[in-house]
Amino acid sequence: MDEFEAVVEEIAARVVPDTEERERLAGVAGRVLAAAEAAVDDLPVAADVVQVGSTARGTWVSGDRDIDVFVRFPPDLPRADLERYGLQVGRAVLPDGHEEYAEHPYVKGTVEGFDVDLVxxxxxxxxxxxxxxxxxxxxxxxxxxxxxDADLAREVVLTKAFLKGIGVYGSDLRTKGFSGYLTELLVLAYGDLRSFLAAACDWRPPVELDPEAHGRRSFDDPLVVVDPTDPERNVAAVCSTDNVARLVHHARVFLADPTVERFDPPAPTPLDAERMAAELDRRGTTPFALRFDAPDLVDDQLYPQLEKSLAGVAGELDRQGFDVLRAAAFADETAVLFVECEVAARPAVARHDGPPVWVGGHAAGFYDKYAESGDVYGPFVDGARYVVERERDHATARSWLESDALFGVSLGVRVEDALREGYEVLGGEETVALAGEFGADLARYFDPRP
Amino acid sequence: MDEFEAVVEEIAARVVPDTEERERLAGVAGRVLAAAEAAVDDLPVAADVVQVGSTARGTWVSGDRDIDVFVRFPPDLPRADLERYGLQVGRAVLPDGHEEYAEHPYVKGTVEGFDVDLVxxxxxxxxxxxxxxxxxxxxxxxxxxxxxDADLAREVVLTKAFLKGIGVYGSDLRTKGFSGYLTELLVLAYGDLRSFLAAACDWRPPVELDPEAHGRRSFDDPLVVVDPTDPERNVAAVCSTDNVARLVHHARVFLADPTVERFDPPAPTPLDAERMAAELDRRGTTPFALRFDAPDLVDDQLYPQLEKSLAGVAGELDRQGFDVLRAAAFADETAVLFVECEVAARPAVARHDGPPVWVGGHAAGFYDKYAESGDVYGPFVDGARYVVERERDHATARSWLESDALFGVSLGVRVEDALREGYEVLGGEETVALAGEFGADLARYFDPRP
Incomplete structure (x- = not known):
């Protein structure tokens, strides 16, 4: 047994469900399905019941306690009826459950210690x-x-554990990583964890897999896996370039030096105010934080909105010359747009290029406007153009962040609402106050290894 | 008489030589030519004597006191003989003159108050x-x-006076403007000052004139006037885009509102230390000056070397993120490279992009190098690439200016020699010490209208 196999065996002992766990889950799932079928029999329409998801296929990571049961109705059933009958079955199976809402309402509850979704x-x-x-x-x-089969299922579980360990597992819009379905297709394609990692080492995105060889459109994504059940769909559409790059990185490092820790990295020690102050001092940057009450949204809505807002704010600070080194968004009770500037203040004047002197009316208009203003340097000639040096709107990043101009950039709708309710600007050393609520996020920010 | 004509008449009275000036010059020139011809007769080779230049053609601006006399030798005369005989004639005509050196040595002296070149x-x-x-x-x-003819000669004089007034007359390598010959060709092409200015208003460089329609190559210059005596040569080759743009600007403004002042603008009041401090305070920039002993060179060598050096220094400061707003070189006893920075200091760390993670050996080499160094943030993954934040070589513009790295940029040879002998770095408020020697240059710098 080589080093790779030794590490994988040790991990498998932890993450691959054993017989007892499988039997226990099968028992509970069987009782849930039976209850659902009984409830379906009471409906005035024909419907069937299927168990789906990783616990249906034996590809769950040990300890996952999710049982997913779908009730399938005829496609001509009106949507309102589907929702009504679906909730009726859900409430019958999960009398202590509650309703949640994805594309339809559905019932979520627990049965014998397992989390059950009835959809x-x-x-x-x-x-x-x-x-x-x-x-x-x-x-x-x-x-x-x-x-x-059972062997492939074991490789799927190991692969999920690897992707979890390196932080790229999950197709939620915060992680933007590898979904369970995508992971299973990749293992099917490559055969086992080891072959998958060896292949990833040689990936040069865009990488395209099409297991059923039926794809009929092109995708602008770093990783494309054409859905075997839908030739129009890229199963990896949500997977970011960063996460593909992280996989390639970790695959290369792990194959060269397999360690158990890559599956199970230590959580970073949350940063405290004192260590954060030391980091800022070492870096010599000027960070700013916009802090506001976090909008009450599910993560799949919150994080895209935070990221859009962060891109808007950081992009504008950058354009204004406050050169952004790095930026990140954090959310808990409050939400934070954290932007680390290389330049906190610029001169009172900024260069403003006008038209080429020989562009007739436009050039004369520019010259006359500024020649008469008296508040600018110039207009002067530089190369072919008129140029003035005129007063900047905002000489400091803080001034811009505290102004209404902030709302001129592209912001997530609910983030904009929250900012209009009020926000706090922390600058420089003041940002160490974030270490309380966001110590773990900040630890990763200041130690951003892949 | 319209406003244009009235202004031009007033200027003509000042700048067009009157009969007395013409007769006086003709008398002196005649005596110089006669003396030169007498000296030529003593030579063992055949040569003739011609008066050239604006005073030969009646196109000089009143008060110019230059008489240029050329002695023409057979083309098969060895160069050493040409130089020897040339100097012999020169010393005979100008016994109190001295030698200068352009392409050949020649004699320069004065006759009855006129400056005479014998070439x-x-x-x-x-x-x-x-x-x-x-x-x-x-x-x-x-x-x-x-x-x-006399009418055209008068228009040439007026045009020269206009170009002098707006600061673009002269083909020396400091001015990079319009030579006398170029001016005369432009007046020949357009007929008079007014038509020339009207045409310039409609110029959209590149502008090409070819009076003899014999040009046979293309030129990469904003203004091209093919030499009527040489189809391969652009008479306006030295004329910078800035100066063409200035002409277009002033032509437009003058035709719209003719004033005597455009021919004769008031000299700016030299800036004193107090006013310079006020300008810097208003602008909020951080200027730096490299000050050193001016190399002992003629202007046509000194200024190109200063400009090359300024471009090297300012370009590198800009690349390093000390964002240069504007820069200028000054020279008198000392020489100064003056660079006005928008940013005087940057963080201790700077972003350094590595290769895409999937570029095999190169990527692994980058990762391993920095992963083991411990002195950097990262490597982390951003998009497809490895990135580190590592220590900057120079966190301040002053630190770079005071280091040997200065000599890594492209510098004029004699400027580099002078800098190696020693230089002073002035930063921020310290630069007001320049106001003594360079008050006039600085006045133009801080009031740079065209």
Whole structure:
């Protein structure tokens, strides 16, 4: 057994569910399915019940306690009826459950210590005919179930554990990493964890896989895995370039030097105010933080809005010459747009280029406007153009952040609302106050290794 | 008489030589030519004597006191003989004169209060056969003399006066403006000052004139006037884009509102230390000055070297992020490279982009180098690339200016020599010490209107 196999065996002992866990889960799932089928029998329409997801296929990581059950209705059933019948079945199976809302409302509850989702969907003929995203799930399940044996399932679990360990597992819009379905397709494609990692070492994005060789459009993504159940869909669409690059990095490092720690890295020690002050002092930058009450949104809505807002604010500070070294958004009770500037203040004047002197009326208009203002240096001639040095709107990053001009940049809608309610600007050393709420985020910020 | 004509009449009275000035000059020139011809008769070779230049053609600006006399030798005369005989004639005509050196040595002296140059050249058959640049002058003189009558000569004088007034007259390498010959060709082309200015208002460089329609190559200059005596030569080659733009500007403004002041602008009041401090305070910039002993060079060598050095220093400061707003070189007893920075200091760390993670050995080499150094932040992944934040070589502009790294940029040879002998770095408020020696230059710098 080589070093790779030794590490993987040690990890497998932890993450691959053992017989006892499998039997226990199968028992609970069987009782949930039976209850759901009984409830379906009381409905005035025909419907069937399927278990889906990693616990249906034996590809869950030990300790996951999610059982997903879908109730499939005829595609011509009105949506209101589907929702009503779906909740009726859910409440029958999970009397202590509560409603949640994805594309339809559904019921979430617990059975014998397991988290159970009971979700209604349409039983369409083909995955390309879906009426909502959840309708696709049973097709994914059927495709994988037909192809995964126990050995492959074990490799899927190990691969998920690897991707979790390096921080790129999850297709939520905060992580923007590898979904469970994507991971299973990659293992199917490459055969096992080791072959997958060896292949990733040689990836040069864009990388395209098309297991059913039926893709019929092109995608502008670093990783493309054409959905075997839908030729129009890239299963890896959400996966960011950063995360593909991180996978390539960790695959290379792990194959060269396999360690258990890559699956299970130590959590960083949260940064305290004193260590943050020391980092800022060492870096010599000027950070600014916009801090405001976090909008009450699920993560999949909150993080895209924070990122859009951060890009707007950091982009504008950069354009204004406050040169942004790095930036990040954090959210907990409060939300923070953290922008680390290389330049905190600029001169009172800024160069403003006018038109070439020989562009007739436009040039004369520019010259006359400024020649009469008296508040500028120039207009003078530089090369072909008129140029003036005129007063900057904001000589400091703080001045801009504290002004209404902030709302001139592109912001997430709910972030903009929250900012209009009020925000605090912290600058330089003041930002160490963030270490309390965001010590873990800041630890990663100041130690950003992949 | 319209406003334009009224202004021009007033200027003409000052700048167009009157009959008395013309007769006086003709008398002196006649005596110089006669003396030169007598001296030529004593030589063992055949040579002739011609008066050239604006005083030969009646196109000088009143008060100019330059008489240029060329002695033309057969083209097969060895260069050493040409120089020897040339100096012999020069010393005979100008016994109190002294030698100077352009392409050949020649004699410069005064006769009855006029400055006389006595220059040897070759009498070649065609301007394209010249052996040195001075051989061309008699061809220029012949071309213009055959075409300029008294009316055109008056327009040439007025045009020269206009170009002087707006600061663009002179083909020396400090001014990089319009030579006398170029001015005369432009007046020949357009007919008079007014038509020339009206045409300039419509110029959209590159502008090309070819009076003899014999040009046979292309030029990469904003203004091209093909030499009527040499189809390969652009008479306006030295004229900078700035100066063409200035002409267009002043032509437009003057035609719209003719004033005597445009021919005769008031000299700026030299800036004193107190006013300079006020300007710096208003601008909020951080200027730096490198001050050193001016190399002992003629202006046509000194200024190009200073400009090359300024471009090297300012360009590197800009690249390092000390964002240069404007820069200028001054020279008197000392020489100064003056660079006005928008940013005087940057953080201790700077971003350094590595290769894309998937560029095999190169990426691994980058990662391993920095992962083991411990002195950097990262390597981390940003998009496709490895990135580190590592210590900057120079966190302040002053630190770089005071280091040997200064000599890593492109500098004029004699400027580099002078800097190696020693230099002083003035920063911020310290630069007001320049106001003593360079008050006039600084006044133009801080009031840079065209």
């Amino acid at each position: 209604p969907c349409y039983r369409v003929a083909d995955a390309t005919d879906i009426q909502s995203a959840v309708d696709r799930t049973p097709f994914h399940d059927a495709y994988l179930s037909a192809r995964l | 040897p050249c070759y009498r070649v058959a065609d301007a394209t056969d010249i052996q040195s640049a001075v051989d061309r002058t008699p061809f220029h003189d012949a071309y213009l003399s055959a075409r300029l």
